[in-house]
Amino acid sequence: AQSVSQHNHHVILSEAASLELGCNYSYGGTVNLFWYVQYPGQHLQLLLKYFSGDPLVKGIKGFEAEFIKSKFSFNLRKPSVQWSDTAEYFCAVTNTGTASKLTFGTGTRLQVTL
Amino acid sequence: GAGVSQSPRYKVAKRGQDVALRCDPISGHVSLFWYQQALGQGPEFLTYFQNEAQLDKSGLPSDRFFAERPEGSVSTLKIQRTQQEDSAVYLCASSLDRRSSYEQYFGPGTRLTVT
Numbered sequence: 001a002q003s004v005s006q007h008n009h010h011v012i013l014s015e016a017a018s019l020e021l022g023c024n025y026s027y028g029g030t031v032n033l034f035w036y037v038q039y040p041g042q043h044l045q046l047l048l049k050y051f052s053g054d055p056l057v058k059g060i061k062g063f064e065a066e067f068i069k070s071k072f073s074f075n076l077r078k079p080s081v082q083w084s085d086t087a088e089y090f091c092a093v094t095n096t097g098t099a100s101k102l103t104f105g106t107g108t109r110l111q112v113t114l
Numbered sequence: 115g116a117g118v119s120q121s122p123r124y125k126v127a128k129r130g131q132d133v134a135l136r137c138d139p140i141s142g143h144v145s146l147f148w149y150q151q152a153l154g155q156g157p158e159f160l161t162y163f164q165n166e167a168q169l170d171k172s173g174l175p176s177d178r179f180f181a182e183r184p185e186g187s188v189s190t191l192k193i194q195r196t197q198q199e200d201s202a203v204y205l206c207a208s209s210l211d212r213r214s215s216y217e218q219y220f221g222p223g224t225r226l227t228v229t
Contacts, residue, residue, distance in 0.1 A: 004156075036220075043117070044157070044205070044220040090156050100213060101147060101170065104156030 002027035004091050006105035013081050014113050021076040021108050023065075023091030033074040034092040034102065035065055044090070050074065061085070086112045116140065118221035120206050126227045127196045135191045135224045139208030146189050147218060148181055149205040157205050163189060196228045 003026045013019060025031060035047040048059025055067040065076045074091060088109050092102040119138045127133050139146050145164055149157035150173075159173040165186040174181070178197075183189040193200055203225050207218040 006156075043222050044207075046217050049217075092156075100145070100209070100216070100218070101159040101162055101173075102149075102157070102218065103159070104149075106154070106156045 002031070002093055002095065002103050004093055004103055004105035006089075006091055006108050008108045009106070010109045010111070012111045012113065015083055016080045017112075019076070019078040019081045019085075019110070021089055021091075021110070023074045023076065023105060024072050025074065025091075025093045025103075026072065027093060027095060029095050032094045032100075033065075033067060034094075035059065035063070035074075035076050036090045036092060036104075037087050038090070039087045047076070047089070081110075081112050083112050083114055086110060118206055118208050118219050120204075120221040120224050122224060123222060124225050124227075126229060129197060129228055130195050132192065132194045133196055133226060135193075135204050135226070137189045137191070137206030137208075137221060139187065139189070139206070140219055141187075143208035143210050143219075144186075145209040145211060145216070145218075146183055147207040147209070148189070148191050149207065150175075151203040151205055151223070153202070160191070160204075193226075196226075198228050201226055201228045 005024045033050040036044045037047045038044045050057045050067045058064045090107045091105040094100045121136045148160040151157040161181045162170040163183040178194045180192045203223040205223045206221045209216045209218045
């Protein structure tokens with residue numbers, strides 16, 4: 001069975017600081033990788049996704065993630081965070097087989113202070 | 115356009131009561147997923163429909179949980195004889211297609227509290 005680990009449970013940063021959130025997955029086959037974000041009081045929404053090709057993926061709002069197959073990792077990065085990035089971030093994986101059910105990590109709560 | 119909607123948004127049930135949670139997916143979306151999110155955890159897969167067919171129910175935690183999507187659009191998740199451990203947010207997501215290349219759009223969730 002596949003699993004996803006997010007080691008940072010709660011991260012506090014000042015505005016303009018750089019962000020890197022860790023995500024490691026466990027699965028023996030080919031995977032698709034996602035980062036979802038949940039802003040306070042809002043739905044889960046897709047931030048970015050990786051299926052194939054360039055392992056550096058760019059998403060919305062200046063976020064990017066790098067897929068490192070040898071490390072089973074898909075870390076999320078942003079060079080300079082804003083107060084509005086305060087949210088919960090979830091890494092998720094599906095296999096490339098049939099039904100695309102998502103396996104999520106436990107999430108990282110990001111708090112950006114002014 | 116309209117996104118995925120869920121009702122009710124909040125539900126308080128006494129232990130032993132039955133509850134029904136509704137999901138209205140985005141119009142035309144073939145695939146529909148239910149997830150359960152316990153406090154402090156990520157969402158966990160419960161079940162999946164393609165149109166009206168329930169193709170995967172491997173995540174349903176017990177036979178007290180039942181889901182249906184009779185006409186291939188609206189779906190209902192029913193929990194019989196609720197227990198305290200059923201307290202969670204229940205999320206519905208829909209997708210244009212079953213393949214993972216199609217984004218899953220999530221609803222706001224129903225927060226179920228069992229007292």
